[in-house]
Amino acid sequence: MATRGNHQTHSGNRREESTEQSVLVPRDSFHLETVYGERFVDRGSTVKVNKRLTPEIADRIINKKERAAIMERLHRFDNDPEAAFKNVKKDPIYLNEARLDEVSVYDRIFVYRQALNDQFKKTDAIVDPEIRKIVENHLAANNNDPKKAFGDLKNNPVWYNKEKGLQIKAVNVQQKADELHPVRVKANGQPKDFVFTRNNHHIAFFKDESGKIYDEVITFWDAFERKKQGLSEFPETSSKGDPKTLSPQVINDLVPLT
Secondary structure, three states: OEEEEEEEEEEOOEEEEEEEEEEEEEOOOOOOOOOEEEEEEEEEEEEEOOOOOOHHHHOOEOOHHHHHHHHHHHHHOOOOHHHHOOOOOOOOOEEOOEEOOEEEEEEEEEEEEEEOOOOOOOHHHEOOHHHHHHHHHHHHHOOOOHHHHHOOOOOOOOEEEOOOOEEOOEEEEEEOOOOEEEEEEOOOOOEEEEEEOOOEEEEEEEEOOOOOEEEEEEEHHHHHHHHHOOOOOOOOEOOOOOEEOOOOEEOOOOOOOO
């Protein structure tokens, strides 16, 4: 999955000041090429003020005063929602003398930029409602045929503002968050950009205390990170701490069925 190689760095343009270090070089790609961004949108979602209101969810509360009140309660209990809201009925949170039982939150979504072309059909996944409506109307005006609607944008443009000459050539499309992995972080340490790690290394099998066998997919990314740390790419325990059982299955393994 990886080979040892040498990486040379230079100080300025003087080769005699260069240094060489041994590095691990992956033999396959970590993830798919598309990079996804993160957005927070108001879609009318609400959450109850209870032990399920984690600091991550509280950070998405729309009303600033409500967010501050919830965060203050969480901080008082070391950001433990179980402790913070255990007796919330007996010890409720008040804001302007009104009891805070429910709060409105932003939905967290992941988006990527996609060009309009003769294969584009994801109009319902366009994030901006105004852009979505314009693109849907343009598609409908062309018999709902993407080839006719978006195959020749030079002669059949999608106008955002025709008077100002503003065209729509690409749109932000929402993507489900399953299997996304952060690749960059912001200055505050929060994840910034995300990718699909759909390049799996193997499937590992584990057994819980009741004797039930279950599996976990180990991605190439995860296996490489373990290799960098001097660990085996085949973990001995699961993410739950259960011991492994059976042999891991990698690509091209043959499994007899009985």
